[in-house]
Amino acid sequence: MSEAETSVPRVRRGRRAVLIGAAVAVVGAVAVVGTLGLGGGEGRAPDAPPRAGSLVPVTRATLTERTTVDGTLGFGAEFSLPVKATGTVTWLPGRGTRVERGGTLLRVDDRPVVLMYGSLPMYRDLGMNAEKEEEEEDGREEQGVSERGGKERAPEPAGAPAPRELRGADVRQFEANLSALGYSGFTVDERFTEGTAAAVERWQKSLGLEQTGTVGVGDVVYAAGRVRIGRAGGRPGSAVGENTLAYSGTARKVVVDASAADAAWAVRGAAVTVELPDGKAVKGEVASVGKEASAPEGGGGERAAGSGATVPVTITVRDQKALGRLESGPVTVEYVGREARDVLSVPVSALVALAEGGHGLETADGRFVAVRTGLFADGDVEVGGPAVHEGMKVRIPE
Template sequence: MTHIDDEPQAASEPPRGRRGRRTALIACAVVVVSAVAVVGALGLGGGEDDGPSAPPRAGSLVPVTRATLTERTQVDGQLGYGTEIPLPVKATGTVTWLPEAGTMAERGDTLLRVDDRPVLLLYGSLPMYRDLGLTATASAGGTASGGETSGGDTAEGAAASGERQSDGGTGKAAAASPSAPPTSTGAQVAEATELKGMDVLQFETNLAALGYTGFTVDETFTAKTADAVERWQKSLGVPETGTVGIGDVIYSAGKVRIGRPGVRLGEAVGENALTYTGTARKVVVNASAGDASWAVRGTAVQVQLPDGKSVKGEVASVGRQASAPEGGSGEDGSGQGAATLPVTITIKDQKSVGRLESGPVTVEYVGREVKDVLAVPVAALVALAEGGHGLETADGSFVAVKTGLFADGKVEVSGSAVRAGLKVRIPE
């Protein structure tokens, strides 16, 4: 009886010849797959066409086109309100109130209080350089005997005529006492003289803008102007003198943002008692003095904020005095430590900045721009054996080119054999 073994027999190894043949077939398959991949990379396969925005593949043909190339450069900047400037405080006395840093002040607002008297902000370009009010001058209006003036009026009648005189203490106009004895012939009589000047026009313009009218806005400080000043002083809770002292107001070009105070409450006021800036946020760039040709007033730039948002800016001013930071020039010749010029950039749309008040930003400007030039992708350039650069055409030949501006991944090219529409190959 024949015994049948239930355990499976081990598979016998194929002959050596078959094993070698199988290895050869696998190798051929790998070669075929590699060839297909190469064909696909060269764009010779039958796949779908790439969209117009798809980057050219290595080995593909691209046309020479006419384009505008723009070279953009980025530099670091600082967002803020600009350099704080001391307010020209001319009041004398003790500081009794100060505003908080960052406070916005406009026309008619109190900037600080000195001896508990407000120092107010007005708009204008002329500084306050004198008191404004009616001035008293002496005139030779002698009287005849018996107290009659040369014109027949008594001294009392002249005093009651309504002319203003300085009281010497407050500056408020007042009439002469009717009980004063008659002046003798040749005596001088005090009369109110109207002050004139561009500073008067500037002040009256502000007074009218604050709602105190009843006078003609011109270069003459009249009795009607003094009346309006008294009404203004009454609303401020100060003595109604009709005269504005040199330390009562400070002029600026517009609204201001209060900076850090230079004094404390209870200290004597000084010229550096309070600082201010403008109310608009701006950017300051310390541009390299040797590469600041881009910084021209009116030049448009892009400002990238810390949150990644980009806003439009414009060069407003360029400093004329170069300064070098501590440490001097960089040893590696990288330009670190080189002299710089401060460049101020304004941002017209303040709302675009949001609530950000300060912080580091990046400023992008156009360093150089060429228009309507022949251009190809930088990757299309090849190094020629005889030197220089060239382009490979569709038929495999090479044409020499002269390169120009490199920007936006493209390069400006020119040469006798280069024309718009010429197909050139991007090497693998």
């Protein structure tokens, strides 16, 4: 292999694959051939010995500039579980445990805190006359008496008004979950009816709880979907708090700290390729791009372009099975930069530097023709000019 060929670098992790700098080195190396061997573009004398080197055709192709950056495979950011229950933690799941709808996230005072799906947080008790009961209880607590302290509630006096239906989007959200768990006898709407209360009692019985028909504000935690238990900020025996337990999604994803000065590729929906530590490549897609840049460690607050500031880019992998059993680790992300479609191209090593300046190609009969160069990618270069056409043979000098 010639010096020109071996000087063409392959795409390396964390570096751009444009090969422009390398191509200049190649051109410089073969410039001696172009200048000394043929006198700056003049034809060879008829009795000159044939020049060594292989012939390759000028081809029409699409050149793609590919760039690789480092990334980290994992489950994404962890968030604190918004537990509203009060009391003592009596059980916590192990890190990495996956919890689905209806599953127990932890136990507080030996009562399960159950996962449900939804975007609206649990902010009040759900039940018949729940708001009225809370108002009455608040009044009794001011007098030093609390039903939640263990005393039985007095029966409603004769002629008392019928229970009032609780209404709201949070009712619909809870009923939708109850229905998804297989409970029926109610309509999924914004009304908490007696049918809903009866279904809640059956659900409470399945959990080993007292069948009250009312869902306490601390009984349920909502998340967008299945969760994976993360770090624990507490332990059994400690008081429950907002940092007692963290969670993340269950889908593995890749996070790249992309250069803020060169993150034009990071567009939501853009396709990328993720190379795993074992060399296997899987398809990925840009899901989100951070809006705040982070200064490099020890950057001293530099703000100039190219100072090393980065933005987080999250990449999802639709085919989770393709990731195998790997849950975390370093990966390489390859993305497409510029692209030149349907252009004439030759190997970079075919370029020579002409004595009069510029780049050229040596034809099969020993002539030199000037060319314009375009995109460099994957060892090839885009070429053009009036004397260049598809199929013509050019020499790669040895």
